[in-house]
Amino acid sequence: MGACSMSKKEIILGGLNCAHCAEVINEKVSKLEEIEYCNLNFINKKLTLEIACDSNIDEDLVIKKVIKMINDIEPGLDIKVLRDEKINNKKVEIALGGLNCAHCGEEIGNKVSKLDNVIQSNLNFISKKLTFEVAKNVDEKLVTEEIIKIINDTEPGLDIKVSFSDTKTKKENKEEVEISNKGDLIKLIIGSIMYIFGIFQTATGFESKFANIVFLMVYLIVGYDVLLKALKNASKGRVFDENFLMSIATVGAVIIGEVPEAVGVMLFYKIGEYLQDIAVGKSRKSITSLMQIRPDSANLKVGSEIKVVSPEEVSIGDIIVVKPGEKIPLDGVVVDGFSMVDTSALTGESVLREIGVGESALSGFINKNALLTIEVTKEFGESTVSKILDLVENASSKKSKTENFISKFAKYYTPFVLISAMVIAFIPPLVVPNAEFLDWFYRGLVFLVVSCPCALVLSIPLSFFSGIGNSSKHGILIKGSNYLEALKNVDTVVFDKTGTLTKGVFKVTKVSPVGISEKELIEYAAYAEANSNHPIAKSIVNYYKESIDLEKITYFEEIAAHGIKVKYNDLHILAGNDKLMSSENILYFPTDDIGTVVYIAVNGAYRGYIVISDEIKEDSKEAIKNLKLSGVKEVVMLTGDNEKVANKIANELGIDKVYSNLLPNEKVDRLEDIFKEKLPKEKVAFVGDGINDAPVLARADVGIAMGALGSDAAIEAADVVLMTDEPSKIAKAIEISRKTNKIVWQNIVFALGVKAIVLILSAGGVATMWEAIFADVGVALIAVLNAMRVMK
Template sequence: MIFVSEKEHHHEHEENPKESIAKMIVTAVLSLGILVLTHFMNLPSWGVLLLWLLPYGLISYEIYVEALHNLFHGELFDEAFLMSVASTGAVVLGDYLEAVTVMLLFRIGELFEGYAFRKSRKAIAQMMALRPDAAWVVRNGTVESVKPEAVNIGEVIEIRPGERIPLDGVVLSGESTVDTSSLTGESCPVAVANGDDVNSGCVNLSGVLRVQATKAFGQSTVNKVIELVQYAESKKTKSENFIHRFSKIYTPCVVGLALLLAIVPSLITKDFAEWFSGACVFLVVSCPCALVISVPLTYFCGIGAASKHGILFKGSGALDALAKTQTVVFDKTGTLTKGVFHVTAVHADKMDKKRMLSLAATLEQVSNHPVARCIVQACEVAQEKVSEVQELAGRGVRGVVNGQMVCVGSDKWMDELGLPWHPCHHVGTTVHMAVDGEYVGHIVVSDEIKPESVQALEKLRKIGVTKTVMLTGDADEIGQEVASKLNIDEVFTKLFPRDKVEKAEELLKQKPPHTTLAFVGDGMNDAPVLTRADVGIAMG
């Protein structure tokens, strides 16, 4: 599923969409009933007026409220005012069906726009889930739970396995692995130990950590990410759509001409009633309801056709913006790659490859680490006699298998064991293995490029995209490897969400005039840059 969005205007008032739809249905049913009733019954004019006031009041009173609200806030000539004036003119002339239809069509357009705006706010709600509600702070030798806002810079906090890191800081004691996917999008956890920096919003997976806070809660990484999303959303709501800009010019012109038509000729002919009626006719005829509803419905047909292919557009403006796209920026993990790790190479120095992989999988069964799970899934684990299994945070797993001491883990651990190891020419996470104190080889676990990524990039170039860029939180060698395989023009690595936004800002300044920049991503960590780009394309 692909979700495409761009910057759009929204109205001040909001209403439950189910209530709006119910009011539209009731209005339509009432109007149909009144038409049937007045066709078969000869009602007095005041009776017809009272009947039509029911559906008209139901569908229009909120638009009048919005027009008055905007009037008191200095926004006189907007589309709500234009619709109110035009429909009022229709009521004065006795064209009640016309008055109701104008308001009904306008409310349909607002319903579509409100739906798009509600979708955009979900990004903020998702990001708020990254912010912890409590922090364990060490004070006077005891550990107590406080709100993260109450922790001062320099204080020590304790982070237990499974907990989300509440504040940015540096590790004072303990070793663990940290899931940074919520910020970087990369699914391979990072080992941390004494002296390493950790960022708020990440999840501590294994060991207990004691961290000294280096930033206040308001300045923490996760708060900055939330602020980026909110800032991008606020910039987006200031971007007015065509109808809104059109009404700023069209409405005062129409109202001014209607006033001239009512006043100037009546001063000459002394027949104010006739010219007032003529001014009302002019207002009704000048009402751009065809424009107000035909443009949204035209785009709605295109949006509906795209949805059949699994593409959801947040708003009609995204179609226009997408047509002018010449720069496309991609996230890596889960967008260009599968986002799922697999064993991609087994290099055995002293034993059979299958036996080496089987031994590693036998030990890794005890670990919940994503890399360990990949190794277990890569082979059928033999029934071995296993004992004394121990998982060491940030290092790996060791245990006795059929009487042999087996160690599976990082190059750092191999150094600590005093075992000579060698790096691998394959790009990915390298897991080394030693048996009875002898280095026997390594296993490479890495993400895989989606088969359709190459084809998709080729098609983009054929339809006019002149520049492709990749932004990733992954290591430089991994990012460069993926970019070279896909023939991507530029690549930037080791980026946090705020860094991605900064890069997007730079690319927006560099893009050719009258063109747009699209960003393609798949995770919550991409939310700030998705909303900042001219076109945000979320895959998932």
């Protein structure tokens, strides 16, 4: 029998903020008999597993068992399975033209996500797009056929377009939707004219069979598709569907002789649905117009010729040409040309930026005034524009607590109202003296019309999606509605100092030698720092200005949070802070100068110090002020810098609390201390550069990476990504979050309030089907229009 090795798997648990839940997950998973080793790192939200080596163990089934266990303990997490090797899973997109029922969309999404061969899926109702991934060894066409069957069973009659690659179908879908809308409009106009004619006949006393025939013709013209869907759904046991409920209510009204009212309800239901569809369409266009950064083509240079190709066809190392007025299609480095570029699509900033030879040019920038020749450094799928579009389009997969609540509420609301309708229709005539069956039956029918929760299921996700779209317009990328919702409760904002509140551009401001010349002190310091990438080290090397011969450095050691040891020309040089001097038993003279102080010792003798200062960003003070005006109770700064420098910056900016002299791992410890002082509802946001601060970003309730333009590490590490270096945008993100959540709760209170009132009135025999139709499609339309205000 051949050797067998254990399989190692890693699972990312996005959104895991409960330390106790993490412990429970780790404990339960470790007890599975297939698991040899298990460790859940709460800081980076990563669960590492080693699956036992056994030919009878199906790894995929084990992973599914683990994921089910995680969902049972802490539902709503964003779970991603990382494989041992990079597996190119097959991604499929299905455009669902004509999908107007939010409740049906959610049902389709739930059913698809439970399929065995689907690794992950997301149905974005706003863009009417279902995306899913299957493993590379699975036939994606067979899975797609199975999913299309689910779609047709759940919501028949949709215009389904399948894309097995990144081919663009947006234009085709848009045209087809518009044609569909025109067809619906024609039916509604014809139906309305005939309905008015029927009402006129009735009003003038011309009560005849002909009037009823007109009404029934209107009913069939306008509502035949509703009746058809209702029959198909009923045959599959789906009696909680909006079409079935509307059909039962109106057919019941016809049977008891309320023909004009039944037809009017169906007509105005369809008109409301049509207007609602237009409103959602406009909202969708408003959101997508903010993200019109996807390039249509690239000018590929092949020899002396220019070939226009799709961006997906361009490879790393290829040369592309970008003409004035064109979008830069892929990330790269400028090899020829100098131009001004508009970065507003990525950063939200209208000020043009200069780029020239040797500088990075990111996809999504618009070239303004001169020809640029660019060498491509990333494939289109890995480019900045692709990552941003993916973040915004898939943000709806990370649902907020409010969305999850509405989803659960919708599952119980409709059955409850349906059962109540049956009770109202049939019980009172049996137990209440002199109760008329037709009267109570009518009241039950009114209940049915109000039973659909679409106003909430549609408007709540739309509000959050609009909030995410509005944020992207300002250069703020929010990775999910859960983070957008969490921002509203942020009452403590913790900042890293260097590169966040300060520019991170260090300059030598003072040189103080002891027993040697200033030139010698700078020379020793420059050679000590020559192999370091730290900004302070670079500032000293730049100040030296002489060329450095690295071969003269025969020993180099960088000690974290202390400094550097080198051997240069047989001299043992120490360059670092007071901790380094103390640990090496160097007799030195501490200085009171404000700034980052680098002490220098040569062959065990103290030779002086150099002061390096960092500049505060122009809008840092305004950022702190705006955060406090927005209701943030406490602003904290964490830094590895010395206490004097930290306190000076904190006093200048108005920061409430400072932790200085911190090692990288101590920042997480300080954040844990801050958490202990907070109530469960209060949220802590950490703002850092997204690269060095990844553990702290992961631990915070909301991790915010700033200055992340073009930084893959920043985009991966944080929950919120600011595409510029401006801390003032944090207050803007909180403002958008609070506005979004305010509108969300306006819709919840309004929709539930109106429905509750109409249900009570209908039970009392006061409300008619006209009030019920307002409580259904009228409320949904108003809620959608209210959700669109998030964009403003």
